[in-house]
Amino acid sequence: MRADETTMGEAAVTATDLTRVYGSGDGAVRALDGVSASFPRGRFTAVMGPSGSGKSTFLHCLAGLDQPTSGQVTIGGQDLTRLGRTARARLRRERIGFVFQAFNLLPVLTAEENITMIAHLARRPVDRAWMTQLVARLGLADRLDHRPAELSGGQQQRVAIARAMLTQPDVIFADEPTGNLDSRSGTEVLRFLREAVQTENASIVMVTHDPKAAAYADEVLFLADGRIVDTLAKPTVDEILTRLRRISGPE
Ligand code: ADP
Secondary structure, eight states: OOOOGGGTTOEEEEEEEEEEEESOGGGOEEEEEEEEEEEETTOEEEEEOSTTSSHHHHHHHHTTSSOOSEEEEEETTEEGGGSOHHHHHHHHHHHEEEEETTOOOOTTSOHHHHHHHHHHHTTOOOOHHHHHHHHHHTTOGGGTTOOGGGSOHHHHHHHHHHHHHHTOOSEEEEESTTTTSOHHHHHHHHHHHHHHHHHHOOOEEEEOSOHHHHTTSSEEEEEETTEEEEEEESOOHHHHHHHHHHHHOOO
């Protein structure tokens, strides 16, 4: 679908000088302090950093779930920070996929209904051929009638990934997607995300504290005190650990 050479290297998401200040006066917290980054299509990026370094705030601002105090976010060339609430919600439905640590499936809906929910909300026709392919690749073909409570954690997260990918978004934001999974299910999820980047030219931005998960990415951005303090291409677990130690400083 997106494996079109002309789109390779084009930015799916850009952040320019993003600042997010919570509170005011003496109690103000600069959760993001002038962050600029570009996330090309076909790239899997992991965002890491110590607790409180601004990872969630960064992801929320990139995804239009939070408004930065200043700076700009563009998705597919559209400036998110200039849109009103309704237009931002529409852009999220149409151009962004989300995968959360807690899966965030609707318990009363079946797996199939959960997968097609965003497309229905966006009033987009469901591409049945793409859906069948996705469901088969995620090993969910015989689970479509099940409700989330009847599925394992790994299966629920694969349903969430199918939901995120069905509308072929410009970017998928994943917030600790393996945080609630055992290591085998986590590995399956990461392998699938890795494969989606390669075969569909998908763009993924994943926040994680797990070096093993981050090592599936093409690049790791390291945040500390609301700034990008380091980047690592073609990461390995050992090198990620070394960089994290360097950022955290001596215990
Ligand atoms: P991380 O995801 O890396 O743990 P966060 O983005 O959650 O970091 O937080 C960055 C900083 O902003 C922290 O100091 C945190 O306490 C502060 N912060 C986050 N959200 C809020 C909020 N809603 N109100 C006030 N401070 C916040």
